[in-house]
Amino acid sequence: MLDSLLSILITGAMISALYALIAIGFTMIFGVGGVLNLAHGALIMAGAYVFVILNRDVIWESVALPRLLVFPLAVGVIGLASYGLYAGLVRYIEDDPVITFLATVVVATMTTEIALGIFGDQPYAYTVVRGQASIAGTSVSYNDLAGFVLSWIAIGLLWYYITQTDGGRSILAASMSERGAQLTGVDLHSVRTRTWLIAGGLAGLAGIFLGGDQAATPLMWLNPLALAFIIVVIGGIGSIKGSIIAAYLIGYTETLTVSMLGQSFRGILSLVILLVVLFLLPQGLYGREYVHE
Amino acid sequence: MSERVRRIGRLRSTVRQTILLPSRRAAARVLSPIDRVLQPGANLFNRFLGSYVGEVTGLQLGLLVAALVALATVPMWAPLFVGNYMRTLAVACIWSIFAMGWDIQSGYTGYISFGHSALSAAAGYTTALLAVNLSPVPSFWVTIPVSILAALVLGLLIGLPSLRLSGPYFSLVTFVAVLLFYRLTIGFSETLGGENGFQAVEVFTWDFTERYYLMLVPMLLVAAALTVVARSNVGTVLVAIRENERAVSAAGLDPTKFKLWSFALSSITMGIGGVLLAHFGGNVDPTTFVVVDRSIEMIAMAVIGGMSSVLGPIGGAFLFVLLRDEILRLWFGHSTRWVMLWLLVLLVLVFARNGLFRWIWHAVGAVGGDRK
Amino acid sequence: IGGGGDEGFTIGHLAPLENTQGIGSERSAELAAEEINEEGGIRDEDVEIVSANTRTDPSTAQDEASRLINQENVDLLVGTFSSEVSLNIMDMIAENNVPYIVTGSASPAIIENSTGSDYEANKNIFRSGPINSHFQAEAMGGYADYLSDHHGWNSFAYLADDAAWTDPFTNNLPGELESRGYDVVYESELSTGIDDFSTVMDDLESEDPDAVFRFFAHIIATDMLASWHQRQSEFGIEGIHVASMTPDFYELSQETATFETTSQSGAAGTTDITDKTLDFVDAYQSFTEGDDDAPDLPMYMGFNTYDAIYLYREAVEEAGTADYESDLDGIVDAMLGLEYTGTAGEISFYGEDDEYPHDVQEERGENDEITNFPITQWQPGGGLECVYPEQYRTADHVQPEWMG
Amino acid sequence: MTLLEVDSLTKTFGGLVAVDDFSLSVERGEIVGLIGPNGSGKSTVFNCIMGLYDVTEGRIRFDGADITDDATHEVVNQGLSRVSQESNPIDSMSVADNIGLFTLPNSVFSLYGGASEAEIREYAARIDIEDDLDQMPSELPHADVRRLEIAKALATEPELLLLDEPFAGMNQAEIAELSAQIEGFREEGMTMVVVDHNMGGLMDLVDRVVVLNNGDFLAAGSPDAIAENERVQEAYLAGEGL
Amino acid sequence: MTDTILEIDDINVYYGKSHALRGVSLSIEAGEIYGVIGPNGAGKTTMLNAVAGFTEYEGTIRYDGADLARVPPQQIVRDGLIYCTEDRDLFPYFSVHENLLMGAQFRDDRDGVRADLDVVYDLFPRLDDRREQEAETMSGGEQQMLAIGRALMSDPDVLMLDEPTLGLAPVIIQDIGDALEQLNQEEGLTIFLAEQNSTFALKHAERLSLIETGEIELAGTSAEFHDNEYVREAYVGVH
């Protein structure tokens, strides 16, 4: 009993960190542009595929770069892809949140089709870090462990950036009032660029480790993104702190559900929690009323 | 931002000035005599129906009548085309109902739901469960109302808690709701049929012509009913809720009541569509009914047609289904077809965000000029 | 006005074309058509394959099948991979009387719901392979005997997709194994949406079977294989894993497929089941040369589809007509009279009064064990070998290096 | 006869006491001015009356009925209406439709109720924007947007009208005109409570002034008495209104 | 004190078909308080928006010699031209204190920032009481104080104020007036003031313009405005 509790604690901690990463990226974009970016899921998937393409010779015969090089490269590529999505599409329609929301859904669906067309529906497995360790009797793959550590490093850096630096604070400020940000000399273009780059990088990072855990498939993003939604809503849209706390709440709920009730019940308990939280706190744990200016 | 928006605005206005306006003017020259000829008909229409479904110009009436005639005579012309138009158009009728159902709730109130496929699924699954678990299987006259009721009940179950939430929260929760429905079908596969779903629903008929009319007639009835509602006070209040919910309460109107009502209307519509879809193919399974792709498709249809317009979503649904099942097939292979389809939807979102059919409707309406 | 018509013999092929099984099957159909045309076609008419992508979506499949029937006026339908798709289009196909040979899905319900429940209305429906999962379960019993003889494995675990096609396994296999004197220490059905195998692996390790029989068509268990290798769990992984039939699965899974087995019709061309088997594989490979999308091997569905087209040719030549609209009974009689040697084995169909009318008959060996259900194993170094049944065996089953 | 009775109203936000045990009663036919420094709780009192905020303590009665816990639309339907500090017209509807919305019955089954065009014109005419009926709110100058807000409130046929800073952003001429119109409403039998910082406009209009300071009642009396009240002078007026 | 710091030269602004500013020109000297008055919808806000780069316009606007059309908005702010809008545009979920800090987010002189914070809190004790309250929940008048405070935190050379007295209590209006005069005299701050409240503008501005329906009808010194019959009647009123 104690053993399995410990193993739940450890497994839950690993996976929750990735959920937090996804949720934070999603909530940042929402915070800043008022954009509910469903293409975030597509970026997660793209992260995994980019890693495969660069790291393994199964797609391009001649390319098989070392993992240490591929890792930052893939994160960077997804960051840029995210910015590209903003610069090439979202910025033209962001004045209408509904249209933007729909357009990003369409992008996600389209990207999935493209992945299906290119890679088919079979999974492409890869390893980010080989091997496994045993922590307190629970075996943990180095992949998950690395994912956990890097997620927390990323979250920590982001936290410092957002709360302790003017550049970061201006991202939050711009999320509340664009006009206000301009009046105080914030460069909105640079804020947006930074936000989409960071959010994309986070999605790429999460995608790489999710794929390393389970292999890259065209629909690998749907469930994590759904959980990220639950997390973001529970934590409060726009709040990073809320996302982290909710990610752990949901991560542990999921791990518990799976080990106590079985795979089939995944997500169900999380949704119940979501409904309870919303009933008590319609704005989530740390949310603020949704104002759009 | 403003600068970029301006740039695309400029692009839009150049396109408008050099291409759209001249061609519209030319079209207007050709069309305005027709408009004048049809005007007496329009006047008659406006006198008797105008206050219920909105006023039309001569040409708009002509367009409506032409579309109705075209729909009514499908079995006469569809065989002239290469393709399986009888089936495709029947499918388009069902999806028109879904798109309208989504629109009367999400399009009008601005509470964008990503979970509407769960509502049609509630109806479809109820039909299937009745067929599987009861013997003898009750008649249509029982299963259909019960299934629609089931959609309504689920709609209220989703609507009651989630309509308290503001816009984006509502969208995310409905998105999660539909994923949950999917998980439930898998998790409780003993009762809900799992991945395979059920093949137990009796198909109305496999005869293409009969089947087409069986889908067309309910679709037209739903369209008429929803148009009446949308053009009434209720429609006005729903739009007002989208624009400014506080102003609605200040007007002494209960926003919650109206939002729930729109959800109820929408659920009933989704229920009707769900029952039709179940009896159309006989199969009720997660991929056909539940998965979030189905919700996204109906949204895409409503949006490319023109949100909050009832008739727009019908146009959107027909366009979407025809492109997907017939037109794009002429040039593209299987996965490219979907990519092209979504690309076209994306183009409409960016360049004609108010919807193609709304744009056409207004353009046609403008032909007569300022006769009034 | 609709194509097809009276010139030529049109075969509609239904499969998910994002899936390598589907593509393998489609190429095999085209190969069969090309070969048959070189030999003068079917009843002197040129054969044309019209391919439709069913995805894994029953409604799309219904759309596509309807299109093939009504627009392309196909003379024969072959294919369909997942059971839910097959189940969902049968009604409509039965209505239209087009002969339809299932070549990809194994669920007994396909027969039970059609010819098994209303023979007259459904008699245009056949299955040329694989044998239905009811028989597959029995075949697994024979395979367990082999594993027991060879490695001394006597306790087994059972895992399956929570889906219709595995019901016969769930219902029969544990009993089958116990009746042969083995322990079944663990049984579980997994949600097809599973993406975390750690709990399952923990459970398996604590129950400590010698091997786990798992039946995965929806589930792609790459992740499970990876953790199997990483943890060096002390059991073999046997049964069916559809994803593992992909020729490059060994590579795609980063070699973690090593030691796992899966059964597949045609044994992936590793062995000469009949004298047609290897010729077909060769022909397939030269046919798909330079075709990047096609898998290197026809895969199980390819064998079955290829056979289905040839045997149908034989049936209509025999019947003297391919006109199902006027003489379906003649064609059905001819089908039932066939004893056709295909690439994946000897094919003959059960008759109207059998338990599974129009289903492919299982083949049985000397000890009455089922033999047309060969099992392949990925062996260290990436070689694919047929390990069961004995007469087709190219190599002995290898247990994971960390065991024993 | 007392029309509105606010009885020991307290409203707190977290630890902040925005309104503290405040009472106010308004007689039928009066115009009461409610003044006080910024943040003294005037708008909060209005919000509590209108059911926008949950009341922390105290009761509110209107025309004898307890409306403390009623939702906004219920309060409105009892005959109370408020013109808020910020204008919020519905931008996609014309001025006429904006007014029309406020006349619709609160029933999902009433498809075609509401005021006729002539009635809408009448509401608009009472505040002199009948010429703007076909315009969109965004095309109107600020003062007319404020008038539209008043017209909307009139369209609910209120017995009691709460006006939050009706004069803000208007010039002297406009203030004079608006004051005259408000006087007109009173003659038609309407009761009003007016909040404003513009003493010139307010003091001439009202019968009686109540002063709030930091959520507390500070003083009450005739405009002249208040203008001379030293505490009010110090807390708020700074020489104005004299 | 005769350098022209801000020069608006013949600018026109259109909103669709409507011509909101028609050839408006004026110039502001460094160190003065310049007022623009006019009725509703005259175009005062439009003019300030054009200067701040929020509205497209025809014509030229020069600040400190540079053509503003070529300077990105954030640079305009860094160069000391600070705009305090009619809508206030606060950061609703930042506290009062964080809002003030944002005003100084581009400044490097920490001591200066700290000193300015004291100045603002001195000027508006109400803000001092409410340092941790979220801006959104402040009353209308409190928000107005915060908006002015935030603008001051940007260490402006020229401060553009759009209706700073809107919705403020008479006592506060008086305080603000005093503060503006003080900043103007002691720190040499140039103030460009758009006001509906003509009394306030006339009291504090040295020079003024009257703008009506997008055109400058009258320009002159405060004294000239006081004596002008039309201004007295239409804008100052009786009291």
Ligand SMILES: Nc1ncnc2c1ncn2[C@@H]1O[C@H](COP(=O)(O)OP(=O)(O)OP(=O)(O)O)[C@@H](O)[C@H]1O
């Ligand atoms: N939602 C809220 N949360 C926290 N504090 C609030 C909230 N709403 C108002 N307050 C505070 O309550 C006090 C009263 O505010 P209110 O808006 O009633 O003032 P007011 O008298 O209308 O002032 P003004 O004349 O400036 O509009 C203010 O100090 C304000 O900061």
Ligand SMILES: Nc1ncnc2c1ncn2[C@@H]1O[C@H](COP(=O)(O)OP(=O)(O)OP(=O)(O)O)[C@@H](O)[C@H]1O
């Ligand atoms: N975004 C806009 N779109 C269309 N017209 C506008 C827009 N903004 C302002 N206008 C119009 O331009 C004119 C000038 O408006 P502006 O806001 O500059 O006036 P103002 O002098 O500041 O008035 P106020 O005292 O009410 O603030 C008005 O007629 C107004 O209706």
Ligand SMILES: [Mg+2]
């Ligand atoms: Mg107030």
Ligand SMILES: [Mg+2]
């Ligand atoms: Mg202004």
